[in-house]
Amino acid sequence: MKGIDGGLWIKIKRTKTNVEASIPILKAAQEILDTYENHPKCVNEMTVLPVFSNQKMNEYLKEIGELCEIDFDITFHTARHTFATTVTLNNGLPLETVSKMLGHTNIRMTQHYAKIQDKKIGRDMFELKNLLAENKKAV
Secondary structure: OEOOOOOEEEEEEOOOOOOEEEEEOOHHHHHHHHHOOOOHHHHHHOOOOOOOOHHHHHHHHHHHHHHOOOOOOOOHHHHHHHHHHHHHHHHOOOHHHHHHHHOOOOHHHHHHHHOOOHHHHHHHHHHHHHHHHHHHHHO
16 A cells, blocks of 8 residues: 555554554565565455465475575564564664554564664764764864
């Protein structure tokens, strides 16, 4: 569906929390979705991916992990965690934005994703040091 920015978004009610999650679609994700646009299961069930069950999705992810020689089990949960940490928080998205995209009922649920983001802490402190240095020069 079209989002507030005019781009394509996925809007879904989370089964676990019954909270709407709103996720703008990145270009790479759109390319994957386009691949399945005319898949019979997607057309018949009006879905964007031909997912049969969470268990089957995890089997597919495990197979992808083996092909990519990833040394831990990839599941839907780890993919979601990676999106929250590596893709969003490590690239500077605010915790509130990530929380909304994940469909969390409150910000505390999202905070555990942010605990180990040293890269972001380092980048934020670098920006603060630069800001303080600029303010010192202005005085």
